[in-house]
Amino acid sequence: MTRTKTFHHGNLRRALIEAALNLLDAEGSAGVTIRAVAAKAGVSHAAPANHFRDRKALLTAVAKAEFEQISEHINSGLASRTKDRARIFLDTIANYAFAHPNRYDLLWRSDLVDHADADLAPLLDSLYASLCTELAREPNHAGRDIDTVAVALWSMMHGYVALRLSGMFEPAEDRVTGEPRYDALMSLLLPAAKPASSRMGKRSARKP
Amino acid sequence: MTRTKTFHHGNLRRALIEAALNLLDAEGSAGVTIRAVAAKAGVSHAAPANHFRDRKALLTAVAKAEFEQISEHINSGLASRTKDRARIFLDTIANYAFAHPNRYDLLWRSDLVDHADADLAPLLDSLYASLCTELAREPNHAGRDIDTVAVALWSMMHGYVALRLSGMFEPAEDRVTGEPRYDALMSLLLPAAKPASSRMGKRSARKP
DNA sequence: CTTGAAAATTGACACTGTCAATATGGCGCA
DNA sequence: TGCGCCATATTGACAGTGTCAATTTTCAAG
Numbered sequence: 001m002t003r004t005k006t007f008h009h010g011n012l013r014r015a016l017i018e019a020a021l022n023l024l025d026a027e028g029s030a031g032v033t034i035r036a037v038a039a040k041a042g043v044s045h046a047a048p049a050n051h052f053r054d055r056k057a058l059l060t061a062v063a064k065a066e067f068e069q070i071s072e073h074i075n076s077g078l079a080s081r082t083k084d085r086a087r088i089f090l091d092t093i094a095n096y097a098f099a100h101p102n103r104y105d106l107l108w109r110s111d112l113v114d115h116a117d118a119d120l121a122p123l124l125d126s127l128y129a130s131l132c133t134e135l136a137r138e139p140n141h142a143g144r145d146i147d148t149v150a151v152a153l154w155s156m157m158h159g160y161v162a163l164r165l166s167g168m169f170e171p172a173e174d175r176v177t178g179e180p181r182y183d184a185l186m187s188l189l190l191p192a193a194k195p196a197s198s199r200m201g202k203r204s205a206r207k208p
Numbered sequence: 209m210t211r212t213k214t215f216h217h218g219n220l221r222r223a224l225i226e227a228a229l230n231l232l233d234a235e236g237s238a239g240v241t242i243r244a245v246a247a248k249a250g251v252s253h254a255a256p257a258n259h260f261r262d263r264k265a266l267l268t269a270v271a272k273a274e275f276e277q278i279s280e281h282i283n284s285g286l287a288s289r290t291k292d293r294a295r296i297f298l299d300t301i302a303n304y305a306f307a308h309p310n311r312y313d314l315l316w317r318s319d320l321v322d323h324a325d326a327d328l329a330p331l332l333d334s335l336y337a338s339l340c341t342e343l344a345r346e347p348n349h350a351g352r353d354i355d356t357v358a359v360a361l362w363s364m365m366h367g368y369v370a371l372r373l374s375g376m377f378e379p380a381e382d383r384v385t386g387e388p389r390y391d392a393l394m395s396l397l398l399p400a401a402k403p404a405s406s407r408m409g410k411r412s413a414r415k416p
Numbered sequence: 417c418t419t420g421a422a423a424a425t426t427g428a429c430a431c432t433g434t435c436a437a438t439a440t441g442g443c444g445c446a
Numbered sequence: 447t448g449c450g451c452c453a454t455a456t457t458g459a460c461a462g463t464g465t466c467a468a469t470t471t472t473c474a475a476g
Contacts, residue, residue, distance in 0.1 A: 012423085030319055034464065044425050046465080051423095055464065108374045111238055115375040124376060145383040148392045151368065155393065156360060159367025166316045167323040168332060175353040184356045185363060192400035220454085242433065252456050254434080259454095263433065 013051040013061075015041045020062050021103075028102045029112055032059065056112060060120055063113045066103055067123045070096055074130070086134040087186060090157045094182060097161040105165060108158075128154070156189055221259040221269075223249045228270050229311075236310045237320055240267065264320060268328055271321045274311055275331045278304055282338070294342040295394060298365045302390060305369040313373060316366075336362070364397055 019040035023032045034055050035045045052058040074092045078085055097104035106112060115121065132150050160182060163169050174184035227248035231240045242263050243253045260266040282300045286293055305312035314320060323329065340358050368390060371377050382392035 028319065033462085035462080046426080047424050049424095049465075108370065108376075110374045111236065128376075143384055144396075145385070145392070147380065148382045148384075148389065148396065151377055151389060152364060152393045152396050155367035155371060156364040156397075157367065158371055159363035159365065160359065162316065162370055163363060163366055166318045168316075168336075169359055172355065174356045176351055176356075177353075181356065181359060184353070185360045188352075188356065188360050188400055189364075189397060192396055241431085243431085254457080255455055257434075257455095 012041065012043060012047065016048055016051060016058065017061055017065055020058060021065070024062065024102050024106060025100065029059070029106050029109060032062075034058065056114055059106065059109075059112045060114045060117050063107050064117070064120045064123060066107060067120065067127065071123065071127060071130075074127075078134075086131060086138060086153065087190065089131050089134055090153055090186070094157055094161055097165070101165050104161065108162070152189060156185055160185055220249065220251060220255065224256055224259060224266065225269055225273055228266060229273070232270065232310050232314060233308065237267070237314050237317060240270075242266065264322055267314065267317075267320045268322045268325050271315050272325070272328045272331060274315060275328065275335065279331065279335060279338075282335075286342075294339060294346060294361065295398065297339050297342055298361055298394070302365055302369055305373070309373050312369065316370070360397060364393055368393055 016037055019037045020032050023036055023040060032055075034048050037058070038045050038048050041047075048058060052061065070093060073096065074089055077088050077092050081088060113120070115124065128150065131154065132146050135146050135149055135153075160169070164171070169181070172181050173179060174181060177184060177187070179187070224245055227245045228240050231244055231248060240263075242256050245266070246253050246256050249255075256266060260269065278301060281304065282297055285296050285300050289296060321328070323332065336358065339362065340354050343354050343357055343361075368377070372379070377389070380389050381387060382389065385392060385395070387395070
Protein backbone atom coordinates (compact mmCIF):
# COMPACT_ATOMS: atom_id res chain seq x y z
CA MET A 1 0.00 0.00 0.00
CA THR A 2 3.00 2.31 -0.17
CA ARG A 3 1.54 3.63 -3.38
CA THR A 4 -1.98 2.41 -3.97
CA LYS A 5 -4.90 2.90 -1.59
CA THR A 6 -5.54 5.93 0.62
CA PHE A 7 -5.38 9.55 -0.57
CA HIS A 8 -8.11 11.82 -1.82
CA HIS A 9 -10.22 9.26 -3.54
CA GLY A 10 -8.77 6.05 -2.23
CA ASN A 11 -7.36 4.21 -5.22
CA LEU A 12 -8.90 6.14 -8.06
CA ARG A 13 -7.00 4.10 -10.61
CA ARG A 14 -9.07 1.00 -10.08
CA ALA A 15 -12.26 3.03 -9.93
CA LEU A 16 -11.47 4.57 -13.31
CA ILE A 17 -10.89 1.17 -14.88
CA GLU A 18 -14.19 -0.09 -13.50
CA ALA A 19 -16.06 2.99 -14.68
CA ALA A 20 -14.48 2.58 -18.11
CA LEU A 21 -15.59 -1.04 -18.22
CA ASN A 22 -19.17 -0.09 -17.38
CA LEU A 23 -19.21 2.56 -20.10
CA LEU A 24 -17.65 0.10 -22.52
CA ASP A 25 -20.39 -2.47 -21.95
CA ALA A 26 -23.12 0.15 -22.16
CA GLU A 27 -22.00 2.29 -25.09
CA GLY A 28 -19.06 0.65 -26.79
CA SER A 29 -15.51 1.95 -26.96
CA ALA A 30 -16.63 5.28 -28.44
CA GLY A 31 -18.51 5.99 -25.23
CA VAL A 32 -15.42 5.54 -23.11
CA THR A 33 -14.32 9.17 -23.10
CA ILE A 34 -11.96 10.40 -20.42
CA ARG A 35 -14.52 12.93 -19.28
CA ALA A 36 -17.32 10.41 -19.04
CA VAL A 37 -15.12 7.99 -17.13
CA ALA A 38 -14.05 10.75 -14.75
CA ALA A 39 -17.65 11.82 -14.20
CA LYS A 40 -18.73 8.24 -13.53
CA ALA A 41 -15.96 7.95 -10.95
CA GLY A 42 -17.03 11.23 -9.41
CA VAL A 43 -13.90 13.24 -10.11
CA SER A 44 -13.05 16.16 -12.35
CA HIS A 45 -12.27 15.74 -16.03
CA ALA A 46 -8.52 16.10 -15.58
CA ALA A 47 -8.12 13.79 -12.61
CA PRO A 48 -7.45 10.65 -14.68
CA ALA A 49 -4.30 12.30 -16.05
CA ASN A 50 -2.58 11.53 -12.74
CA HIS A 51 -3.03 7.80 -13.32
CA PHE A 52 -3.02 7.40 -17.10
CA ARG A 53 -0.86 9.29 -19.55
CA ASP A 54 -3.70 9.52 -22.07
CA ARG A 55 -6.85 7.77 -23.20
CA LYS A 56 -4.91 4.98 -24.89
CA ALA A 57 -3.12 4.20 -21.64
CA LEU A 58 -6.44 3.98 -19.82
CA LEU A 59 -7.93 1.66 -22.43
CA THR A 60 -4.75 -0.42 -22.44
CA ALA A 61 -5.17 -0.90 -18.70
CA VAL A 62 -8.77 -1.98 -19.29
CA ALA A 63 -7.61 -4.46 -21.91
CA LYS A 64 -4.97 -5.82 -19.56
CA ALA A 65 -7.58 -6.39 -16.87
CA GLU A 66 -9.80 -8.20 -19.36
CA PHE A 67 -7.02 -10.42 -20.66
CA GLU A 68 -6.30 -11.35 -17.06
CA GLN A 69 -9.96 -12.18 -16.59
CA ILE A 70 -9.89 -14.36 -19.69
CA SER A 71 -6.79 -16.13 -18.44
CA GLU A 72 -8.52 -16.94 -15.18
CA HIS A 73 -11.58 -18.25 -16.99
CA ILE A 74 -9.36 -20.47 -19.08
CA ASN A 75 -7.43 -21.79 -16.12
CA SER A 76 -10.54 -22.54 -14.10
CA GLY A 77 -12.14 -24.18 -17.11
CA LEU A 78 -9.04 -26.25 -17.68
CA ALA A 79 -8.75 -27.41 -14.08
CA SER A 80 -9.55 -31.12 -13.76
CA ARG A 81 -10.27 -31.53 -17.44
CA THR A 82 -7.93 -33.88 -19.27
CA LYS A 83 -9.48 -34.18 -22.73
CA ASP A 84 -9.82 -31.53 -25.49
CA ARG A 85 -7.96 -28.94 -23.46
CA ALA A 86 -6.96 -26.86 -26.48
CA ARG A 87 -10.60 -26.84 -27.52
CA ILE A 88 -11.63 -25.58 -24.08
CA PHE A 89 -9.02 -22.85 -24.34
CA LEU A 90 -10.50 -21.59 -27.59
CA ASP A 91 -14.13 -22.01 -26.52
CA THR A 92 -13.54 -19.91 -23.44
CA ILE A 93 -12.34 -16.96 -25.51
CA ALA A 94 -15.14 -17.35 -28.06
CA ASN A 95 -17.78 -17.50 -25.34
CA TYR A 96 -16.31 -14.41 -23.72
CA ALA A 97 -16.45 -12.61 -27.06
CA PHE A 98 -20.13 -13.34 -27.68
CA ALA A 99 -21.01 -12.57 -24.05
CA HIS A 100 -19.15 -9.24 -24.07
CA PRO A 101 -18.86 -8.06 -27.69
CA ASN A 102 -17.83 -4.50 -26.79
CA ARG A 103 -15.03 -5.76 -24.59
CA TYR A 104 -13.76 -8.23 -27.16
CA ASP A 105 -13.84 -5.53 -29.83
CA LEU A 106 -11.67 -3.29 -27.66
CA LEU A 107 -9.10 -6.00 -27.02
CA TRP A 108 -7.94 -5.97 -30.64
CA ARG A 109 -8.39 -2.28 -31.48
CA SER A 110 -4.77 -1.32 -32.02
CA ASP A 111 -5.69 2.35 -32.25
CA LEU A 112 -7.09 2.24 -28.71
CA VAL A 113 -4.86 -0.38 -27.08
CA ASP A 114 -1.07 -0.57 -27.09
CA HIS A 115 -0.41 -4.26 -27.57
CA ALA A 116 3.32 -3.67 -27.11
CA ASP A 117 2.75 -2.19 -23.65
CA ALA A 118 5.17 -3.58 -21.07
CA ASP A 119 2.31 -4.79 -18.87
CA LEU A 120 0.10 -6.16 -21.61
CA ALA A 121 2.47 -7.89 -24.01
CA PRO A 122 3.57 -10.57 -21.51
CA LEU A 123 -0.07 -11.50 -21.01
CA LEU A 124 -0.51 -12.08 -24.73
CA ASP A 125 2.68 -14.10 -24.89
CA SER A 126 1.57 -16.15 -21.94
CA LEU A 127 -1.84 -16.86 -23.45
CA TYR A 128 -0.30 -17.98 -26.70
CA ALA A 129 2.27 -20.13 -24.91
CA SER A 130 -0.54 -21.69 -22.93
CA LEU A 131 -2.35 -22.79 -26.07
CA CYS A 132 0.88 -24.25 -27.45
CA THR A 133 1.43 -26.17 -24.24
CA GLU A 134 -2.00 -27.74 -24.48
CA LEU A 135 -1.44 -28.66 -28.11
CA ALA A 136 1.93 -30.22 -27.33
CA ARG A 137 0.24 -32.44 -24.76
CA GLU A 138 -2.24 -33.84 -27.22
CA PRO A 139 -1.33 -37.07 -29.01
CA ASN A 140 -0.97 -37.23 -32.77
CA HIS A 141 0.48 -34.14 -34.40
CA ALA A 142 2.20 -36.03 -37.17
CA GLY A 143 4.76 -33.83 -38.88
CA ARG A 144 2.94 -30.67 -37.82
CA ASP A 145 4.54 -27.53 -36.43
CA ILE A 146 2.83 -26.74 -33.13
CA ASP A 147 3.06 -23.02 -33.86
CA THR A 148 1.31 -23.48 -37.17
CA VAL A 149 -1.49 -25.42 -35.53
CA ALA A 150 -1.80 -22.86 -32.72
CA VAL A 151 -1.90 -19.93 -35.13
CA ALA A 152 -4.41 -21.75 -37.32
CA LEU A 153 -6.77 -22.49 -34.45
CA TRP A 154 -6.55 -19.05 -32.89
CA SER A 155 -6.90 -17.37 -36.28
CA MET A 156 -10.01 -19.29 -37.21
CA MET A 157 -11.62 -18.71 -33.83
CA HIS A 158 -10.81 -14.99 -33.88
CA GLY A 159 -11.74 -14.57 -37.52
CA TYR A 160 -15.12 -16.20 -37.07
CA VAL A 161 -15.89 -14.18 -33.95
CA ALA A 162 -14.71 -10.90 -35.47
CA LEU A 163 -16.64 -11.37 -38.71
CA ARG A 164 -19.76 -12.39 -36.79
CA LEU A 165 -19.50 -9.27 -34.62
CA SER A 166 -19.01 -7.15 -37.74
CA GLY A 167 -22.28 -8.37 -39.20
CA MET A 168 -20.78 -10.74 -41.75
CA PHE A 169 -22.06 -14.30 -41.25
CA GLU A 170 -25.38 -14.67 -39.49
CA PRO A 171 -25.58 -17.19 -36.67
CA ALA A 172 -26.14 -20.52 -38.42
CA GLU A 173 -25.34 -24.19 -38.22
CA ASP A 174 -23.73 -26.78 -40.43
CA ARG A 175 -26.42 -28.13 -42.72
CA VAL A 176 -25.19 -31.71 -42.76
CA THR A 177 -24.20 -32.19 -39.12
CA GLY A 178 -26.71 -29.71 -37.63
CA GLU A 179 -24.20 -28.47 -35.04
CA PRO A 180 -23.60 -24.75 -34.43
CA ARG A 181 -21.34 -23.17 -37.01
CA TYR A 182 -18.57 -22.53 -34.50
CA ASP A 183 -18.49 -26.20 -33.51
CA ALA A 184 -18.53 -27.22 -37.15
CA LEU A 185 -15.48 -25.04 -37.80
CA MET A 186 -13.62 -26.64 -34.93
CA SER A 187 -14.62 -30.12 -36.05
CA LEU A 188 -13.23 -29.27 -39.45
CA LEU A 189 -9.87 -27.93 -38.31
CA LEU A 190 -9.05 -29.90 -35.18
CA PRO A 191 -8.75 -33.32 -36.90
CA ALA A 192 -6.54 -31.77 -39.57
CA ALA A 193 -4.08 -30.78 -36.87
CA LYS A 194 -3.37 -34.38 -35.96
CA PRO A 195 -3.54 -36.55 -39.07
CA ALA A 196 -1.98 -39.88 -38.18
CA SER A 197 0.92 -40.89 -35.93
CA SER A 198 2.97 -38.74 -33.53
CA ARG A 199 5.93 -36.40 -33.13
CA MET A 200 5.98 -32.92 -31.61
CA GLY A 201 7.75 -29.55 -31.64
CA LYS A 202 8.34 -26.51 -29.45
CA ARG A 203 6.87 -23.03 -29.71
CA SER A 204 8.01 -19.57 -30.78
CA ALA A 205 5.65 -18.00 -33.32
CA ARG A 206 4.83 -14.88 -31.33
CA LYS A 207 7.75 -12.42 -31.19
CA PRO A 208 10.38 -14.85 -32.49
CA MET B 209 -25.33 12.43 -65.65
CA THR B 210 -28.72 13.70 -64.60
CA ARG B 211 -27.27 13.86 -61.10
CA THR B 212 -23.51 13.44 -61.09
CA LYS B 213 -21.01 15.64 -62.91
CA THR B 214 -21.23 19.38 -63.56
CA PHE B 215 -22.01 22.00 -60.92
CA HIS B 216 -19.76 24.06 -58.71
CA HIS B 217 -17.05 21.53 -58.16
CA GLY B 218 -17.77 18.97 -60.82
CA ASN B 219 -18.54 15.74 -59.01
CA LEU B 220 -17.31 16.52 -55.54
CA ARG B 221 -18.57 13.19 -54.24
CA ARG B 222 -15.89 11.21 -56.01
CA ALA B 223 -13.24 13.75 -55.07
CA LEU B 224 -14.15 13.39 -51.41
CA ILE B 225 -13.90 9.61 -51.54
CA GLU B 226 -10.49 9.87 -53.17
CA ALA B 227 -9.29 12.42 -50.63
CA ALA B 228 -10.54 10.20 -47.84
CA LEU B 229 -8.65 7.25 -49.30
CA ASN B 230 -5.42 9.25 -49.43
CA LEU B 231 -5.82 10.33 -45.82
CA LEU B 232 -6.68 6.76 -44.84
CA ASP B 233 -3.47 5.42 -46.34
CA ALA B 234 -1.37 8.19 -44.83
CA GLU B 235 -2.78 8.49 -41.32
CA GLY B 236 -5.20 5.64 -40.69
CA SER B 237 -8.91 5.90 -40.15
CA ALA B 238 -8.50 8.37 -37.28
CA GLY B 239 -6.99 10.84 -39.74
CA VAL B 240 -10.00 10.73 -41.99
CA THR B 241 -11.90 13.63 -40.45
CA ILE B 242 -14.61 15.37 -42.43
CA ARG B 243 -12.74 18.65 -42.16
CA ALA B 244 -9.45 17.18 -43.36
CA VAL B 245 -11.17 15.46 -46.28
CA ALA B 246 -12.94 18.67 -47.22
CA ALA B 247 -9.72 20.65 -47.05
CA LYS B 248 -7.90 18.09 -49.18
CA ALA B 249 -10.68 18.36 -51.78
CA GLY B 250 -10.44 22.15 -51.66
CA VAL B 251 -13.89 22.86 -50.29
CA SER B 252 -15.24 24.22 -47.03
CA HIS B 253 -15.71 22.04 -43.97
CA ALA B 254 -19.46 21.72 -44.40
CA ALA B 255 -19.50 20.97 -48.11
CA PRO B 256 -19.37 17.17 -47.67
CA ALA B 257 -22.71 17.29 -45.88
CA ASN B 258 -24.40 17.71 -49.25
CA HIS B 259 -23.08 14.32 -50.39
CA PHE B 260 -22.82 12.28 -47.19
CA ARG B 261 -25.22 12.36 -44.27
CA ASP B 262 -22.37 12.05 -41.77
CA ARG B 263 -18.86 10.72 -41.36
CA LYS B 264 -20.04 7.13 -41.21
CA ALA B 265 -21.79 7.51 -44.56
CA LEU B 266 -18.59 8.86 -46.11
CA LEU B 267 -16.50 6.02 -44.75
CA THR B 268 -19.13 3.51 -45.83
CA ALA B 269 -18.81 4.85 -49.36
CA VAL B 270 -15.03 4.46 -49.12
CA ALA B 271 -15.47 0.88 -47.95
CA LYS B 272 -17.86 0.17 -50.79
CA ALA B 273 -15.33 1.45 -53.32
CA GLU B 274 -12.64 -0.73 -51.78
CA PHE B 275 -14.80 -3.86 -51.76
CA GLU B 276 -15.49 -3.21 -55.43
CA GLN B 277 -11.76 -2.90 -56.02
CA ILE B 278 -11.18 -6.20 -54.24
CA SER B 279 -13.88 -7.85 -56.31
CA GLU B 280 -12.18 -6.71 -59.49
CA HIS B 281 -8.81 -7.98 -58.31
CA ILE B 282 -10.38 -11.33 -57.55
CA ASN B 283 -12.12 -11.58 -60.90
CA SER B 284 -9.03 -10.62 -62.86
CA GLY B 285 -6.95 -13.05 -60.82
CA LEU B 286 -9.49 -15.78 -61.40
CA ALA B 287 -9.72 -15.22 -65.15
CA SER B 288 -8.15 -18.10 -67.07
CA ARG B 289 -7.15 -19.97 -63.93
CA THR B 290 -8.82 -23.33 -63.48
CA LYS B 291 -7.06 -24.82 -60.43
CA ASP B 292 -7.18 -23.69 -56.79
CA ARG B 293 -9.65 -20.94 -57.53
CA ALA B 294 -10.92 -20.72 -53.96
CA ARG B 295 -7.34 -20.36 -52.82
CA ILE B 296 -6.78 -17.50 -55.27
CA PHE B 297 -9.92 -15.82 -53.95
CA LEU B 298 -8.57 -15.87 -50.40
CA ASP B 299 -5.01 -14.95 -51.36
CA THR B 300 -6.21 -11.87 -53.20
CA ILE B 301 -7.92 -10.52 -50.09
CA ALA B 302 -4.97 -11.38 -47.85
CA ASN B 303 -2.51 -9.72 -50.19
CA TYR B 304 -4.71 -6.63 -50.33
CA ALA B 305 -4.80 -6.53 -46.52
CA PHE B 306 -1.03 -6.63 -46.11
CA ALA B 307 -0.51 -4.15 -48.94
CA HIS B 308 -3.07 -1.68 -47.54
CA PRO B 309 -3.41 -2.34 -43.81
CA ASN B 310 -5.25 0.90 -43.05
CA ARG B 311 -7.82 0.18 -45.73
CA TYR B 312 -8.37 -3.38 -44.61
CA ASP B 313 -8.75 -2.23 -41.03
CA LEU B 314 -11.46 0.21 -42.07
CA LEU B 315 -13.42 -2.42 -44.00
CA TRP B 316 -14.36 -4.27 -40.81
CA ARG B 317 -14.70 -1.36 -38.40
CA SER B 318 -18.40 -1.57 -37.67
CA ASP B 319 -18.30 1.72 -35.76
CA LEU B 320 -17.10 3.52 -38.91
CA VAL B 321 -18.77 1.50 -41.66
CA ASP B 322 -22.43 0.49 -41.94
CA HIS B 323 -22.23 -3.07 -43.19
CA ALA B 324 -26.02 -3.17 -43.54
CA ASP B 325 -25.95 -0.22 -45.94
CA ALA B 326 -28.15 -0.80 -48.99
CA ASP B 327 -25.21 -0.23 -51.34
CA LEU B 328 -22.61 -2.16 -49.39
CA ALA B 329 -24.43 -5.27 -48.16
CA PRO B 330 -25.04 -6.70 -51.65
CA LEU B 331 -21.30 -6.48 -52.31
CA LEU B 332 -20.55 -8.55 -49.22
CA ASP B 333 -23.22 -11.07 -50.15
CA SER B 334 -21.83 -11.28 -53.65
CA LEU B 335 -18.29 -11.82 -52.44
CA TYR B 336 -19.37 -14.60 -50.11
CA ALA B 337 -21.49 -16.21 -52.81
CA SER B 338 -18.52 -16.06 -55.14
CA LEU B 339 -16.36 -18.03 -52.73
CA CYS B 340 -19.11 -20.61 -52.32
CA THR B 341 -19.38 -20.95 -56.08
CA GLU B 342 -15.68 -21.68 -56.37
CA LEU B 343 -15.83 -24.22 -53.58
CA ALA B 344 -18.82 -25.95 -55.15
CA ARG B 345 -16.82 -26.35 -58.35
CA GLU B 346 -13.95 -28.11 -56.65
CA PRO B 347 -14.06 -31.90 -56.54
CA ASN B 348 -14.23 -33.85 -53.29
CA HIS B 349 -16.23 -32.20 -50.53
CA ALA B 350 -17.38 -35.46 -49.01
CA GLY B 351 -20.26 -34.84 -46.64
CA ARG B 352 -19.17 -31.27 -46.04
CA ASP B 353 -21.48 -28.27 -45.97
CA ILE B 354 -20.17 -25.75 -48.48
CA ASP B 355 -21.15 -22.89 -46.18
CA THR B 356 -19.17 -24.38 -43.33
CA VAL B 357 -16.11 -24.73 -45.52
CA ALA B 358 -16.51 -21.18 -46.85
CA VAL B 359 -16.93 -19.70 -43.39
CA ALA B 360 -13.96 -21.72 -42.12
CA LEU B 361 -11.66 -20.55 -44.89
CA TRP B 362 -12.72 -16.91 -44.74
CA SER B 363 -12.57 -16.91 -40.95
CA MET B 364 -9.05 -18.30 -40.83
CA MET B 365 -7.80 -15.92 -43.49
CA HIS B 366 -9.41 -12.91 -41.82
CA GLY B 367 -8.40 -13.97 -38.33
CA TYR B 368 -4.77 -14.44 -39.28
CA VAL B 369 -4.63 -11.12 -41.13
CA ALA B 370 -6.42 -9.22 -38.36
CA LEU B 371 -4.26 -10.66 -35.59
CA ARG B 372 -1.11 -9.99 -37.60
CA LEU B 373 -2.15 -6.38 -38.13
CA SER B 374 -2.93 -6.03 -34.42
CA GLY B 375 0.60 -7.05 -33.51
CA MET B 376 -0.21 -10.58 -32.36
CA PHE B 377 1.80 -13.16 -34.36
CA GLU B 378 5.03 -11.98 -35.93
CA PRO B 379 5.63 -12.93 -39.56
CA ALA B 380 7.02 -16.45 -39.42
CA GLU B 381 7.04 -19.72 -41.32
CA ASP B 382 6.11 -23.31 -40.60
CA ARG B 383 9.14 -24.91 -39.01
CA VAL B 384 8.71 -28.29 -40.66
CA THR B 385 7.66 -27.29 -44.16
CA GLY B 386 9.49 -23.93 -44.25
CA GLU B 387 6.65 -22.23 -46.11
CA PRO B 388 5.26 -18.83 -45.03
CA ARG B 389 2.82 -19.10 -42.13
CA TYR B 390 -0.14 -18.02 -44.24
CA ASP B 391 0.53 -20.76 -46.77
CA ALA B 392 0.97 -23.28 -43.98
CA LEU B 393 -2.43 -22.35 -42.59
CA MET B 394 -4.03 -22.86 -45.97
CA SER B 395 -2.23 -26.14 -46.46
CA LEU B 396 -3.60 -27.24 -43.13
CA LEU B 397 -7.23 -26.32 -43.72
CA LEU B 398 -7.76 -26.79 -47.45
CA PRO B 399 -7.19 -30.59 -47.48
CA ALA B 400 -9.56 -30.93 -44.50
CA ALA B 401 -12.30 -29.35 -46.57
CA LYS B 402 -12.28 -32.24 -49.04
CA PRO B 403 -11.50 -35.50 -47.25
CA ALA B 404 -12.42 -38.32 -49.60
CA SER B 405 -15.17 -38.79 -52.19
CA SER B 406 -17.77 -36.27 -53.41
CA ARG B 407 -21.19 -34.73 -52.87
CA MET B 408 -22.07 -31.06 -52.68
CA GLY B 409 -24.54 -28.53 -51.24
CA LYS B 410 -25.86 -25.03 -51.86
CA ARG B 411 -25.15 -21.82 -49.99
CA SER B 412 -26.94 -19.57 -47.51
CA ALA B 413 -24.81 -18.82 -44.46
CA ARG B 414 -24.79 -15.03 -44.83
CA LYS B 415 -28.18 -13.45 -44.05
CA PRO B 416 -30.12 -16.69 -44.13
C1' DC C 417 3.33 21.59 13.09
C1' DT C 418 5.55 22.42 9.13
C1' DT C 419 6.49 21.33 4.65
C1' DG C 420 6.76 19.22 0.32
C1' DA C 421 5.12 16.31 -3.00
C1' DA C 422 1.26 13.61 -4.84
C1' DA C 423 -3.42 14.15 -6.21
C1' DA C 424 -7.28 16.68 -7.77
C1' DT C 425 -9.43 20.97 -9.61
C1' DT C 426 -10.12 24.77 -12.66
C1' DG C 427 -9.66 26.95 -16.86
C1' DA C 428 -8.12 27.13 -21.32
C1' DC C 429 -6.85 25.56 -26.06
C1' DA C 430 -7.30 23.37 -30.56
C1' DC C 431 -9.85 20.14 -32.79
C1' DT C 432 -13.89 17.32 -33.96
C1' DG C 433 -18.90 16.46 -36.17
C1' DT C 434 -22.99 18.64 -37.09
C1' DC C 435 -26.53 22.15 -37.55
C1' DA C 436 -28.74 26.75 -39.17
C1' DA C 437 -28.53 30.63 -41.95
C1' DT C 438 -26.72 32.58 -45.94
C1' DA C 439 -24.63 33.03 -50.43
C1' DT C 440 -23.69 31.21 -55.11
C1' DG C 441 -24.08 29.11 -59.30
C1' DG C 442 -26.25 26.60 -63.38
C1' DC C 443 -30.36 24.95 -65.60
C1' DG C 444 -35.18 25.06 -67.17
C1' DC C 445 -38.68 27.95 -68.55
C1' DA C 446 -40.84 32.22 -70.04
C1' DT D 447 -32.53 36.84 -73.62
C1' DG D 448 -33.73 37.19 -68.90
C1' DC D 449 -36.09 35.23 -64.60
C1' DG D 450 -36.39 32.30 -60.93
C1' DC D 451 -35.54 28.11 -58.67
C1' DC D 452 -33.11 24.63 -56.34
C1' DA D 453 -29.07 21.98 -55.65
C1' DT D 454 -24.70 23.08 -54.09
C1' DA D 455 -21.29 25.49 -51.32
C1' DT D 456 -19.90 28.85 -47.50
C1' DT D 457 -19.85 30.94 -43.10
C1' DG D 458 -20.58 30.89 -38.40
C1' DA D 459 -21.87 28.74 -34.39
C1' DC D 460 -22.40 24.99 -30.90
C1' DA D 461 -21.38 21.16 -27.75
C1' DG D 462 -18.18 17.74 -26.94
C1' DT D 463 -13.49 15.73 -27.17
C1' DG D 464 -8.28 15.06 -25.33
C1' DT D 465 -4.76 17.40 -23.27
C1' DC D 466 -2.04 20.99 -21.18
C1' DA D 467 -0.75 24.75 -17.52
C1' DA D 468 -1.65 26.92 -13.32
C1' DT D 469 -3.69 26.38 -8.97
C1' DT D 470 -5.54 24.32 -4.90
C1' DT D 471 -6.22 20.52 -1.80
C1' DT D 472 -4.73 16.65 0.86
C1' DC D 473 -1.81 13.45 3.10
C1' DA D 474 2.31 11.81 5.39
C1' DA D 475 7.04 12.19 6.55
C1' DG D 476 10.32 15.19 9.03
